[in-house]
Amino acid sequence: METLYLKYRPKKFSDIVWQEHVKKLFSNALSKGMVSHSYIFSGPRGTGKTSTARILAKSLNCENPIDGYEPCNECTSCKTIDSGKSMDVVEMDAASNRGIDEIRAIRDKVAYLPVESKYKVYIIDEVHMLTKEAFNALLKTLEEPPEHTVFILATTEIQKVPETVKSRCQVVEFRRIPEESTKKHLIEICKNENIGFEMSALDHIAKRSTGGLRDAIGLLEEVSRFSSGDVTLNETLSMLGEVSAEMVEEYVSSIIKGNAELLLKLIDTIEEQGVEPLNFARQSLEFVSVKLLEPSMVEVGKFISDLVQRLKHEERQFDTFKVLSIFESMKHTETFTRSSEVIEKAESSNIKAINPDSKKSDIKTDVERLIEWYSTEGKISIFACLAKSSIKDFGDRVLAISDSELCHEFLKEGLKDIEGNFKRLTSREVKFLSAYSAVSIETMEPKMRDAVIRTLSIFGGKLLPEGGEEIV
Ligand SMILES: Nc1ncnc2c1ncn2[C@@H]1O[C@H](COP(=O)(O)OP(=O)(O)O)[C@@H](O)[C@H]1O
Numbered sequence: 170m171e172t173l174y175l176k177y178r179p180k181k182f183s184d185i186v187w188q189e190h191v192k193k194l195f196s197n198a199l200s201k202g203m204v205s206h207s208y209i210f211s212g213p214r215g216t217g218k219t220s221t222a223r224i225l226a227k228s229l230n231c232e233n234p235i236d237g238y239e240p241c242n243e244c245t246s247c248k249t250i251d252s253g254k255s256m257d258v259v260e261m262d263a264a265s266n267r268g269i270d271e272i273r274a275i276r277d278k279v280a281y282l283p284v285e286s287k288y289k290v291y292i293i294d295e296v297h298m299l300t301k302e303a304f305n306a307l308l309k310t311l312e313e314p315p316e317h318t319v320f321i322l323a324t325t326e327i328q329k330v331p332e333t334v335k336s337r338c339q340v341v342e343f344r345r346i347p348e349e350s351t352k353k354h355l356i357e358i359c360k361n362e363n364i365g366f367e368m369s370a371l372d373h374i375a376k377r378s379t380g381g382l383r384d385a386i387g388l389l390e391e392v393s394r395f396s397s398g399d400v401t402l403n404e405t406l407s408m409l410g411e412v413s414a415e416m417v418e419e420y421v422s423s424i425i426k427g428n429a430e431l432l433l434k435l436i437d438t439i440e441e442q443g444v445e446p447l448n449f450a451r452q453s454l455e456f457v458s459v460k461l462l463e464p465s466m467v468e469v470g471k472f473i474s475d476l477v478q479r480l481k482h483e484e485r486q487f488d489t490f491k492v493l494s495i496f497e498s499m500k501h502t503e504t505f506t507r508s509s510e511v512i513e514k515a516e517s518s519n520i521k522a523i524n525p526d527s528k529k530s531d532i533k534t535d536v537e538r539l540i541e542w543y544s545t546e547g548k549i550s551i552f553a554c555l556a557k558s559s560i561k562d563f564g565d566r567v568l569a570i571s572d573s574e575l576c577h578e579f580l581k582e583g584l585k586d587i588e589g590n591f592k593r594l595t596s597r598e599v600k601f602l603s604a605y606s607a608v609s610i611e612t613m614e615p616k617m618r619d620a621v622i623r624t625l626s627i628f629g630g631k632l633l634p635e636g637g638e639e640i641v
Pocket residue numbers: 173174175176177178179184185186187188213214215216217218219220221323343346381382383384386
């Protein structure tokens with residue numbers, strides 16, 4: 170079966186969704202016989218550049234253009250071009266033919282008259298990929314274009330096309346297609362193909378395709394195959410690796426309410442469903458960003474946006490996701506001061522934190538064993554803080570540097586406990602220290618301060634809190 174987006178490739182200007190300015194430009198130019206010799210079609214992928222280029226090629230050569238500009242799609246010329254067999258419409262992908270030889274080959278041929286049509290049309294896709302030499306060769310051709318030739322250079326990255334080339338061409342900008350228009354188009358396709366759908370599913374597909382119609386149609390097709398039937402919101406979400414809106418809402422509200430217990434359950438479910446934390450965080454951010462008029466959302470919005478940034482660079486996404494979420498929820502608990510009810514609850518509810526890293530080799534450092542012990546004991550707060558911290562083992566002392574004040578507070582409180590457990594597990598007697606910010610580092614005893622600075626330099630200084638003062 171032909172893929173849907175190819176089946177629904179526009180065959181004439183009026184088939185093209187959105188891009189009104191483009192249609193107007195060409196209906197005018199074609200009716201008046203004032204088509205330029207070289208165009209650049211610029212814009213995001215899947216917005217109609219290649220389709221428009223082919224339609225233009227057909228219109229230029231059509232034996233009976235409708236209203237003077239639409240290809241008839243019936244004549245021999247239109248049909249030959251549609252079948253991709255025309256000798257005079259040449260498509261080249263600059264991504265795979267980047268060099269000067271390919272462009273020279275075109276130059277050698279442009280001089281000849283079209284074989285079977287009025288115009289020779291060269292469509293060069295992804296033109297920004299050409300090498301410098303190839304661009305120079307192309308420029309020569311563009312400078313003296315033969316009467317019967319039209320060049321269409323398509324690109325998703327116009328900023329990479331040299332000025333000299335740009336100035337020789339008429340630039341036509343293809344814009345992202347609005348969600349509403351995308352949705353309408355999807356509805357039409359569904360009706361045509363007898364695909365059942367939920368409107369909310371099409372809304373979501375339109376949103377996720379960010380203005381690219383090819384992506385939208387592709388996703389629609391994937392979901393309908395995947396679900397072997399109707400396109401529902403739930404199937405769409407699971408195809409995209411996203412969770413339901415209810416779950417996102419629950420996540421955000423348990424942070425705001427400081428409900429660490431519910432939060433942990435929720436995160437477990439997300440993990441079971443195989444949802445990527447980064448995707449989930451992005452979904453949550455989207456949810457929050459439309460509710461920013463509610464004061465409570467502002468703070469949690471800021472947190473989630475930080476979280477998204479963090480997760481992008483984090484290998485152990487789930488750990489970070491879990492731990493930071495718990496911290497944030499604790500921050501929102503009014504009762505949280507020194508010994509919080511919530512923490513005790515989280516600990517006693519026997520919810521196990523994820524294993525630090527089960528894939529790692531069996532040889533564990535003392536600190537790793539300690540962290541793991543806290544994890545299996547379900548002592549989530551200490552586990553979370555330690556797992557989140559960067560830890561430096563100096564032999565007689567161990568330094569835990571955390572990038573959250575809250576985490577630092579937890580550790581400080583638990584130091585005696587940590588030292589005791591460390592001794593029990595490893596038979597080593599050490600002094601545990603916790604540090605977090607430039608400010609607290611400043612007030613440390615000099616020897617320790619040096620150690621922190623050394624440690625920070627080992628860890629690339631990334632442990633400083635965002636917006637925190639540089640100390641090294
Ligand atoms: N503006 C549009 N109107 C209708 N269909 C479109 C449009 N843009 C993209 N499509 C759909 O996406 C497919 C690929 O479009 P294409 O013209 O190759 O995009 P581009 O060259 O901009 O990446 C088409 O076959 C069609 O199904």
